[in-house]
Amino acid sequence: MSERFLAIVLALTAMLFALPTSAQVQQVKKAPVIGYLTLASSQRQNEQTFERGLRELGYIQGKNISIEWRFAGGKVDRLPVLAADLVKVKPNVIVTGSGYECALAVKNATTTTPTVFINITDPVDLGLVKSFAHPAGNITGLSNFLLELPGKQIEFIKELMPRVSRVGVISPPLSTAGTKMQVKELEAVAGSLPVMLQVIDRQEQAESAFELAKKNRIDAFIILPSALLVSETQRLIDLALQNGLATIYTNLIWVERGGLMSYGPDFTDLYHRAAVYVDKILKGANPADLPVERPTKFELVINLKTAKQIGLTIPPNVLARASKVIK
Secondary structure (H helix, E strand, O other), X not given: OOHHHHHHHHHHHHHHHHOOOHHHHHHHHOXXXXXXXXXXXXXXXXHHHHHHHHHHOOOOEOOOEEEXXXXXXXXXXXXXXXXXXXXXXXXXXXXXXXXXXXXXHHHHHOOOOOEEEEEEOOOOOOOOOOOOOOOOOOEEXXXXXXXXXXHHHHHHHHHHOOOOOEEEEEEOOOOOHHHHHHHHHHHHHHHHOOOEEEEEEOOOOHHHHHHHHHHOOOOXXXXXXXXXXXXXXXXXXXXXXXXXXXXXXXXXXXXXXXXOEEEEEOHHHHHHHHHHHHHHHHOOOOHHHOOOEOOOOEEEEEEHHHHHHOOOOOOHHHHOOOOEEEO
């Protein structure tokens, strides 16, 4: 055997060993794909929390999973196209954030791809699931629904301002059962305090809502949760400050941006727990058998700088219950 021929044989052998085995190729192909649809414009704290939850369960982006992100940039009309695009990727599971519009878009795009929604008030009324205990389809997830939440918010306002007599409520359109129940709970608690309640649904512009508040001598505001309000967050906060109105929100993000107070579910916990649903589905669980979970953690967040700006002193008993105080 010539030295030249031997060199060629050794080179070919090295090349064969360098090629991935069929088992390795198959393993790469089987890396699960997670689709993620949101109204946000880019990854925020919520999405980062979800990804952290996956890492804690052993799923590393780019190594043993692939996450296909789709951002609608606050444009609801883009959701159907983005949802259909995600389905074409053939993900193992789709996750939706930012409220019910994303989940409905995915529901209309597929009846087979397992889907996990996050942060939806009433998935039963929306037709996403048959019931909280038995979803009975390809969709399940985590609800932010707690009937008593709005009542607690108005009680906090009464503690902050014992002489409050009129409270305004900026609400998403009063079309879903979840919103109607929240407003009904608010009315019941307001009547027992007693406090006069004025509900302003999202057919009003932000400026119009505050002009109406001024005209009707409203003392404070409650902002009910709605993905449709995400793009107006800063404007609503600024208007509340300009009008010197104590305003309570559901999400701490509003308070971190200058809002007075928030009381609601720990949204970080919801997005973190969503990773557990994904893990169960990737391991073979059927979404139809995974009950929809309600929030288990709540937090009271207070912005003392904002309180000072509107001339409000936070009572010590309320401050003592705060999960987080921004100074």
